[in-house]
Amino acid sequence: MLNLDTEPPEHVGPAKASSLERMLSLLDFFTCRKPVWSVGGLVKASGFTQSAVYRYINELADSGLVAPVQTGRYSLGPRIIQLNRQLTLSxxxxxxxxxxxxxxxxxxxxxxxxxxxxxxxxxxxxxxxxxxxxxxxxxxxxxxxxxxxxxxxxxxxxxxxxxxxxxxxxxxxxxxxxxxxxxxxxxxxxxxxxxxxxxxxxxxxxxxxxxxxxxxxxxxxxxxxxxxxxxxxxxxxxxxxxxxxxxxxxxxxxxxxxxxxxxxxxxxxxxx
Structure with missing residues (x-):
């Protein structure tokens, strides 16, 4: 069965994206096959600098779009569950x-x-x-x-x-x-x-x-x-x-x- 959710994301490269687009593109790396990421893993996968990934992850965590599962490792956050319920109803x-x-x-x-x-x-x-x-x-x-x-x-x-x-x-x-x-x-x-x-x-x-x-x-x-x-x-x-x-x-x-x-x-x- 075809399942694109297990394929690597086509993330937005730093040369042609705004800071907001680069930050949101990190969410594409969280898939069913790989639901938990470290900052170091995201740096390697995205090609962004370590300081940028730290900043993006902190902002995503503050908004509830990602959540820490242990020190330095993150999964998708509760805000997404909230938005999914809202979409389902409205x-x-x-x-x-x-x-x-x-x-x-x-x-x-x-x-x-x-x-x-x-x-x-x-x-x-x-x-x-x-x-x-x-x-x-x-x-x-x-x-x-x-x-x-x-x-x-x-x-x-x-x-x-x-x-x-x-x-x-x-x-x-x-x-x-x-x-x-x-x-x-x-x-x-x-x-x-x-x-x-x-x-x-x-x-x-x-x-x-x-x-x-x-x-x-x-x-x-x-x-x-x-x-x-x-x-x-x-x-x-x-x-x-x-x-x-x-x-x-x-x-x-x-x-x-x-x-x-x-x-x-x-x-x-x-x-x-």
Whole structure:
């Protein structure tokens, strides 16, 4: 199973980042595989000076974003737990999803729905609904690749062209061959077809050993910028090509409802 949380972070280099960005980038080193760090370890891993890391860690500890587990060694702190609870209860996408959760269409007896947000050049699941017989890599808080799976493609296809071209050029050498066209114009045409269709679909691109397929559609903010997606994932044994268009339309309609509700919630908060 793919799990990006165990990969080394792509930290921000000192040459192109502000002091605040460098400080916050230290949080990326605290992963499930390595949850505890010493100052010396962070100095070596980040490339920052020892005095800078000491200063950053002290500031992060004062804010509760990291906490000492013993002298000179730190883990993520209680402030993150507090913020996670706040997000769970008040994230506009999750609040919008709560209003339609009981109405989620039962496209098959076994299915799972994922609500995801765009985060940097990754996609992060923020909500899971339903059940499958096997666990998937799309789990709350786990960053996933932007160039694999319907959940990500439904976001990727609606990104601005300039941003999309940058991502295509940066990721092509390491991307999965089946997900990249031979040229940028060809790839742009491929994504244009997805936008015209209104939804994305993919087959066993994230967890091949689980053998599932997904259908996903984009969610937008009030400015019309894509911010996330909703996807339905089911076993490949239940795939029926003649039903794809109708089921994709149903997922796209859910995405439109969430978009409307998210923007209505944002408007209400502005007026409060």
């Amino acid at each position: 994230d506009p996408m999750l609040v919008a999803m709560q209003s339609i959760e009981a109405e989620l269409p039962q496209l098959s007896e076994t299915q799972k729905w994922h609500l995801c947000r765009l985060f940097r050049d990754r996609v992060i699941a923020i909500g899971e609904y339903g059940n499958l017989d096997a666990p998937l890599s799309y789990q709350r808080g786990n960053p996933m690749p932007l160039f694999r799976g319907a959940t990500s493609t439904a976001i990727l296809a609606w990104l601005p062209e300039r941003q999309l071209m940058r991502l295509y050029l940066e990721n092509q050498p390491d991307g999965e061959p089946q997900n990249f066209a031979a040229s940028w114009p060809a790839y742009k045409k491929k994504l244009a077809a997805i936008r015209k269709q209104g939804f994305a679909s993919a087959f066993a691109e994230i967890d091949p050993e689980v053998n599932v397929f997904g259908i996903a559609a984009p969610i937008f903010n009030v400015e019309g910028k894509v911010i996330g997606s909703i996807s339905n994932v089911r076993p490949m044994a239940l795939y029926r090509p003649e039903l794809l268009e109708a089921q994709g339309g149903a997922v796209a309609e859910l995405a439109r409802r969430i978009t409307r509700d998210v923007n209505a919630l944002a408007a209400d908060m502005d007026e409060a």
